[in-house]
Amino acid sequence: MTFTTVGVVGVGNIGCGVVVDLLLHGIHAVGVDVSAAELDRARRELLKAVRFAPLLQKGAPRLTPEQAMARVTLTTDLEAVAGCQFIVENIPEDWSLKEPLYHRLDEIAPAGVYFGANTSCIPIGRIAAATHRPDRVVGMHFMNPVYLKPTVEVIRGAATSEATLVAVQELFGQLKKQAIVVGDKPGFVSNRISHLFMNEAASVLEDGLATAAQIDAIFKQCFGHKMGPLETADLIGLDTVVRSLDVLYDAFQDPKFRCCPLLRQMVAEGKCGVKSGRGFYHYPCA
Amino acid sequence: MSSSSPTEVKAAIRQFINESINIEALGDDDNLFESGIVNSLFAVQLTTFVEARFGIEVGMDDLDIENFKSINATAGFVARKTAGP
Numbered sequence: 001m002t003f004t005t006v007g008v009v010g011v012g013n014i015g016c017g018v019v020v021d022l023l024l025h026g027i028h029a030v031g032v033d034v035s036a037a038e039l040d041r042a043r044r045e046l047l048k049a050v051r052f053a054p055l056l057q058k059g060a061p062r063l064t065p066e067q068a069m070a071r072v073t074l075t076t077d078l079e080a081v082a083g084c085q086f087i088v089e090n091i092p093e094d095w096s097l098k099e100p101l102y103h104r105l106d107e108i109a110p111a112g113v114y115f116g117a118n119t120s121c122i123p124i125g126r127i128a129a130a131t132h133r134p135d136r137v138v139g140m141h142f143m144n145p146v147y148l149k150p151t152v153e154v155i156r157g158a159a160t161s162e163a164t165l166v167a168v169q170e171l172f173g174q175l176k177k178q179a180i181v182v183g184d185k186p187g188f189v190s191n192r193i194s195h196l197f198m199n200e201a202a203s204v205l206e207d208g209l210a211t212a213a214q215i216d217a218i219f220k221q222c223f224g225h226k227m228g229p230l231e232t233a234d235l236i237g238l239d240t241v242v243r244s245l246d247v248l249y250d251a252f253q254d255p256k257f258r259c260c261p262l263l264r265q266m267v268a269e270g271k272c273g274v275k276s277g278r279g280f281y282h283y284p285c286a
Numbered sequence: 287m288s289s290s291s292p293t294e295v296k297a298a299i300r301q302f303i304n305e306s307i308n309i310e311a312l313g314d315d316d317n318l319f320e321s322g323i324v325n326s327l328f329a330v331q332l333t334t335f336v337e338a339r340f341g342i343e344v345g346m347d348d349l350d351i352e353n354f355k356s357i358n359a360t361a362g363f364v365a366r367k368t369a370g371p
Binding site: 048051055213235282284 | 302325329330331347350
């Protein structure tokens with residue numbers, strides 16, 4: 001199967017990244033969000049990402065804004081995804097939003113369409129059960145920035161069919177991506193582990209043991225990671241990190257997932273990381 | 287800003303990098319990206335800064351990491367763009 005049109009529901013940070021990746025690979029993206037303001041923000045972000053793509057990735061196409069926008073439809077009308085062959089959902093990590101959305105998508109999309117849940121922590125089985133096509137629901141945990149990350153954590157729910165995994169592989173073939181297929185429990189592999197790192201790094205900072213730059217330098221210079229936990233949290237968005245920790249805490253009822261007070265305080269103060277210009281670091285030109 | 291001297295240009299670039307990543311010792315030719323001092327996304331911030339600070343437009347063909355890989359490379363790029371045709 002060749003994918004020509006893919007729906008992206010929720011074009012915030014990561015959803016916008018999925019749109020960019022699709023259009024850089026010649027696939028038309030139908031991006032949906034709840035307000036014109038969100039769509040405006042997404043339009044600005046995706047044009048910026050398309051512009052800088054050749055700087056960050058050798059071989060990325062050099063597209064003019066007009067060429068890029070010709071490959072994208074941005075709308076607040078969810079029914080616009082009715083003609084898509086695959087739908088990737090990226091709305092906030094909140095079940096009271098996700099459940100009604102999947103009910104609606106199930107009504108709108110033809111029965112053969114696959115749903116990729118780009119969820120951080122909510123189990124795929126729970127999402128699949130909100131539809132009449134649980135075999136066609138799969139977890140697709142894209143990393144940020146999507147078009148620069150060659151590998152995706154793919155989550156196979158109990159009901160996810162082999163055919164759905166084949167369809168994901170075909171889509172990834174077009175996007176030049178690899179999948180690592182893992183099982184279905186809250187947080188899966190990546191977030192269940194990475195959020196412990198990010199949460200504890202914030203706690204270490206709060207305790208005054210080291211500066212943010214020192215904490216990240218330990219990960220980069222001692223462990224050889226590309227990014228430290230605090231700059232990663234800034235990139236993801238601290239509000240998203242807090243929501244994911246809350247989901248993990250609720251799911252496992254294990255105090256190790258209890259969100260560090262500093263993280264909650266920073267979010268309350270509007271310091272949400274790169275996207276807000278301030279987080280553990282300053283982003284003067286964000 | 288096109289009248290800035292090469293020394294001023296370099297100082298402004300160095301100041302921006304220092305304010306952004308708080309690094310103690312950065313040589314003029316140190317490769318920001320290969321050394322792991324910053325991740326590649328910093329190139330976007332640096333490019334945006336260069337445009338705003340020196341009033342130049344970074345065109346589609348200028349978007350090459352070679353132009354922004356170090357203080358000297360960035361200063362050289364600014365000099366070329368402000369030298370006129």
